[in-house]
Amino acid sequence: MPPFGASREEFLIPPLSLQLMACSALLAVPLTLAGCGQARESAEAPEHKAIILATTTSTQDSGLLDELLPLFEEQTGYLVKPIAVGTGEALAMGERGDADVLLAHAPAREKEIVAAGFVINRRIVMHNDFLIVGPEEDPAGIHGSDNGAESVERIAETGTRFTSRGDDSGTHFLEMSLWDAAALDPGGDWYISTGQGMGATLLIAAEMRAYVLTDRATYLALRDRTGLVPHVEGDPLFLNIYSVLEVNPERFPEVNSAGARAFSQFILGREAQEIIRRFGVEQFGQPLFFPDAGKSEESVGAFPRDGPRGLTPAPGRAPDDLTPWS
Amino acid sequence: MNEFVLELHDVAVTYDSRTVLDVPHLAVSRGEVLTLLGENGSGKTTLLRLLGLLVRPIRGRVVFCGEEVDFGSARRLLELRRRMAGVMQEALLCRMNVRQNVALGLRFRGLPKPEAQQRVDAWLERLSISHLDDRPASNLSGGEAQRTSLARAMVVDPEVLFLDEPFAALDAPTRQSLLQEFKDVLADSGVTAIFATHDRGEALGLGGRVAVLVGGGVVQVGSAEAVFSRPERADVARFVGVETLIPGRITGEAGGLVQVDCGEVQLEVEGDWEAGEEVYVAVRPEEIELHDDADHVVGPGRNVVGGRVAKTVPAETHFRVEIDGAAPVVAVVSRARYRDLALKTGQSVQASFAARAAHLIQRAGD
Amino acid sequence: MELIWNGITQALSLLLQGNPQVLEIALLSLELSGLATLVALVFGVPFGALLAFKVFPGRGFTVTLVNTGMGVPPVVVGLFVSIVLWRSGPLGFLELLYTPGAIVLAQFIIAFPVITGLTMAALQQIDPKLLLQLKGLGASRIQLVAVLLWETRLPMLAAIIAGFGAVISEVGAVMMVGGNILGHTRVLTTATVLETRRGNFEVAIALGLILLALTFLITWLLTLFQQRSAAR
Numbered sequence: 058m059p060p061f062g063a064s065r066e067e068f069l070i071p072p073l074s075l076q077l078m079a080c081s082a083l084l085a086v087p088l089t090l091a092g093c094g095q096a097r098e099s100a101e102a103p104e105h106k107a108i109i110l111a112t113t114t115s116t117q118d119s120g121l122l123d124e125l126l127p128l129f130e131e132q133t134g135y136l137v138k139p140i141a142v143g144t145g146e147a148l149a150m151g152e153r154g155d156a157d158v159l160l161a162h163a164p165a166r167e168k169e170i171v172a173a174g175f176v177i178n179r180r181i182v183m184h185n186d187f188l189i190v191g192p193e194e195d196p197a198g199i200h201g202s203d204n205g206a207e208s209v210e211r212i213a214e215t216g217t218r219f220t221s222r223g224d225d226s227g228t229h230f231l232e233m234s235l236w237d238a239a240a241l242d243p244g245g246d247w248y249i250s251t252g253q254g255m256g257a258t259l260l261i262a263a264e265m266r267a268y269v270l271t272d273r274a275t276y277l278a279l280r281d282r283t284g285l286v287p288h289v290e291g292d293p294l295f296l297n298i299y300s301v302l303e304v305n306p307e308r309f310p311e312v313n314s315a316g317a318r319a320f321s322q323f324i325l326g327r328e329a330q331e332i333i334r335r336f337g338v339e340q341f342g343q344p345l346f347f348p349d350a351g352k353s354e355e356s357v358g359a360f361p362r363d364g365p366r367g368l369t370p371a372p373g374r375a376p377d378d379l380t381p382w383s
Numbered sequence: 384m385n386e387f388v389l390e391l392h393d394v395a396v397t398y399d400s401r402t403v404l405d406v407p408h409l410a411v412s413r414g415e416v417l418t419l420l421g422e423n424g425s426g427k428t429t430l431l432r433l434l435g436l437l438v439r440p441i442r443g444r445v446v447f448c449g450e451e452v453d454f455g456s457a458r459r460l461l462e463l464r465r466r467m468a469g470v471m472q473e474a475l476l477c478r479m480n481v482r483q484n485v486a487l488g489l490r491f492r493g494l495p496k497p498e499a500q501q502r503v504d505a506w507l508e509r510l511s512i513s514h515l516d517d518r519p520a521s522n523l524s525g526g527e528a529q530r531t532s533l534a535r536a537m538v539v540d541p542e543v544l545f546l547d548e549p550f551a552a553l554d555a556p557t558r559q560s561l562l563q564e565f566k567d568v569l570a571d572s573g574v575t576a577i578f579a580t581h582d583r584g585e586a587l588g589l590g591g592r593v594a595v596l597v598g599g600g601v602v603q604v605g606s607a608e609a610v611f612s613r614p615e616r617a618d619v620a621r622f623v624g625v626e627t628l629i630p631g632r633i634t635g636e637a638g639g640l641v642q643v644d645c646g647e648v649q650l651e652v653e654g655d656w657e658a659g660e661e662v663y664v665a666v667r668p669e670e671i672e673l674h675d676d677a678d679h680v681v682g683p684g685r686n687v688v689g690g691r692v693a694k695t696v697p698a699e700t701h702f703r704v705e706i707d708g709a710a711p712v713v714a715v716v717s718r719a720r721y722r723d724l725a726l727k728t729g730q731s732v733q734a735s736f737a738a739r740a741a742h743l744i745q746r747a748g749d
Numbered sequence: 750m751e752l753i754w755n756g757i758t759q760a761l762s763l764l765l766q767g768n769p770q771v772l773e774i775a776l777l778s779l780e781l782s783g784l785a786t787l788v789a790l791v792f793g794v795p796f797g798a799l800l801a802f803k804v805f806p807g808r809g810f811t812v813t814l815v816n817t818g819m820g821v822p823p824v825v826v827g828l829f830v831s832i833v834l835w836r837s838g839p840l841g842f843l844e845l846l847y848t849p850g851a852i853v854l855a856q857f858i859i860a861f862p863v864i865t866g867l868t869m870a871a872l873q874q875i876d877p878k879l880l881l882q883l884k885g886l887g888a889s890r891i892q893l894v895a896v897l898l899w900e901t902r903l904p905m906l907a908a909i910i911a912g913f914g915a916v917i918s919e920v921g922a923v924m925m926v927g928g929n930i931l932g933h934t935r936v937l938t939t940a941t942v943l944e945t946r947r948g949n950f951e952v953a954i955a956l957g958l959i960l961l962a963l964t965f966l967i968t969w970l971l972t973l974f975q976q977r978s979a980a981r
Contacts, residue, residue, distance in 0.1 A: 109847065114946060118946060118947045139930065140847065153837045253946065255948075256949070260950070278948075311841070437881055471878055471882045471885070473876075473878070475878060477879075477896060477899070478900055479899075487886055492887060535886065539886070539887065545885070
């Protein structure tokens with residue numbers, strides 16, 4: 058075979074200059090975009106503008122942040138980047154220093170990372186509760202109970218369908234603790250593990266006419282569509298406490314501690330707490346969250362309560378003005 | 384202006400550490416038509432590409448119009464290449480229409496559009512493909528494609544045109560007509576042309592010089608006539624179709640004729656050789672006449688070799704007759720003659736040729 | 750079925766009303782994926798050409814890497830990119846995470862081997878004698894590349910379509926490195942996931958349909974061009 062090998066070898070290598078140009082283009086683009094992202098903001102520019110807020114998917118899905126964040130950004134000039142992930146991942150971001158502030162609802166695990174020094178200034182923001190909802194005809198006969206463990210035991214006994222999130226979320230862990238308390242290992246045709254978010258799981262439960270453990274906010278948001286009714290409420294285990302935590306700047310110098318502090322102050326402040334108190338009332342006839350700024354853990358939403366849905370807030374210090382940590 | 388447009392001095396080209404071309408010297412004169420004749424694998428394509436400055440030699444010098452070519456300078460190489468143009472065996476047209484293909488070389492050289500269009504039009508006309516100008520290249524016949532390829536090369540007005548078996552893939556009638564047109568184009572333009580082929584007919588048809596390549600080397604260069612009638616080596620002889628090679632030894636020399644003892648037969652050949660030399664007596668088949676035994680037409684200075692017809696092979700215009708006898712002889716006779724002689728296999732026949740028509744080749748103990 | 754029908758009507762109303770959020774999300778999807786594909790072309794085409802034509806030690810290994818890269822799950826790319834871009838990671842100081850730039854980066858990494866591999870395959874199909882013929886007509890290196898790219902424009906367009914299609918439909922990596930932040934890094938795919946998770950299936954379907962329509966439109970335009978070139 059005649060050698061065009063010789064000519065092949067002197068073939069094309071893209072001129073070095075061309076590749077250098079492209080290289081710099083590539084680096085310039087994301088930096089510009091990143092800068093763009095940050096520059097797209099309002100009035101007063103604090104020194105370090107972006108705040109990474111790690112929170113959970115259910116918090117984001119409730120829509121509360123969609124009301125609070127724009128207000129905060131307008132008032133302070135900060136830009137909040139809410140990263141909604143699973144509870145585990147949100148707390149892990151705190152442990153890595155990849156977020157500036159956390160908004161979570163897993164008190165036991167939160168306390169662990171406070172103790173380990175990853176986060177500081179854990180303050181309770183609000184609470185709501187979980188409940189077990191199901192088809193109107195209540196095949197397992199658990200309506201009106203306030204004992205979660207007993208109720209799920211009944212469901213298992215009667216073999217009534219139950220949908221679980223099955224996704225290692227906070228909700229799922231609570232559900233698992235109910236099964237543990239009932240000393241049961243759920244499984245079988247009647248136990249449906251969806252592996253999905255709360256909203257999707259509720260819709261699946263509605264389709265299958267099954268029971269499901271849900272947080273009140275998501276339930277209310279989808280109530281009309283699912284037609285599921287509440288059956289089991291008021292179990293102390295069902296209390297869902299939300300806290301704001303600042304990532305420790307001494308441990309992670311890169312965090313935006315000023316921004317984290319500002320956000321924490323804001324969400325515990327009167328204006329935000331008022332928004333929390335009123336959130337969802339007009340749409341659903343009942344609030345989705347109960348503001349708790351300044352309260353201690355013990356005094357938060359102790360059961361039983363009564364009110365428009367059979368439950369009322371417990372007495373406690375009304376949300377007042379700032380700096381509860383001073 | 385330099386007389387030689389290309390010169391090679393002691394060049395060699397390797398591929399995968401195998402030497403595929405080794406040429407001590409070759410010079411191409413301005414305006415000549417040089418045919419590189421060789422079988423596949425003989426190195427003719429490599430030589431062609433070397434002359435086209437498309438491959439790099441591992442040693443030696445290539446000189447273009449008196450200037451030594453620096454293969455290290457890509458820029459200078461490109462400039463020199465742009466004074467030449469190539470046509471390959473398959474037309475290798477791009478996925479464009481004919482006009483765009485023909486204009487390709489002009490685009491590379493940056494010629495402004497209007498002038499380029501003019502030149503393209505002229506060459507489309509010249510090669511009778513104007514009617515195909517917006518035809519997509521994939522829709523052309525073999526002949527049309529090669530005309531396009533030729534136009535594409537000629538349109539850049541090259542100083543040297545090199546062609547690698549351009550007509551080999553075409554059917555015989557197309558090949559013939561294109562070859563003739565091509566010769567006319569060459570004659571008109573006066574461009575220097577280097578033409579690689581394995582086809583002896585083409586080599587002869589082009590006229591000009593012929594360089595015969597065997598095994599990566601140039602074994603003979605000369606006019607077509609010289610190479611074909613007086614090959615200097617046995618392998619060249621066989622390649623150019625000299626099929627009668629009778630081995631023998633020179634016994635004497637007198638009056639311009641040499642006596643050769645070939646065992647069973649004594650032959651006289653025109654030439655000037657020393658006694659004792661081992662040679663081949665080489666005769667082209669066309670130079671041999673056949674006669675029946677009865678018909679002893681033997682003129683002065685004619686050699687006769689007797690034998691029996693071993694095989695006859697018909698061709699379009701002639702018969703090729705292989706004769707076994709005192710020495711193996713291959714002759715070519717016209718159809719008419721064949722009929723007259725009523726030749727049959729096994730028939731006894733006399734083959735004769737003139738002393739002038741034979742040629743001596745050194746037989747170096749092979 | 751009713752759900753899908755509602756989704757279609759929802760999609761139309763969102764678009765016709767010019768719902769700003771939806772438009773912003775759609776535009777961002779196109780911008781980011783378009784940019785990523787473009788940069789992948791800038792790098793992938795020359796690199797593919799290099800692999801097609803130049804013999805160098807380690808070439809076989811590189812080609813295998815590229816071919817493997819074509820099949821790497823995008824979510825794995827997203828995972829590694831986010832780990833690298835975390836504050837705790839080696840490139841954390843760039844503060845790229847959760848910005849559109851990170852999305853372009855991740856999508857570029859996904860599209861690059863696709864473009865490179867397909868360019869290389871397209872160029873390798875070229876008869877090597879064509880290269881020689883073009884050089885014999887006086888083509889410089891750059892002119893050679895230009896002609897060859899035009900020669901292979903059909904498979905090259907396929908490469909562009911493949912690269913763009915791969916990144917505009919990607920969700921896992923974009924979610925991880927972008928954070929799905931409204932107004933910055935929320936694109937059609939991640940928005941669809943969000944709405945599905947919230948249970949707003951109609952909106953999710955609407956967004957999905959818009960994404961399909963956009964992808965179809967762009968692919969159709971590119972295909973038109975490709976087939977027109979084929980006819981020539």
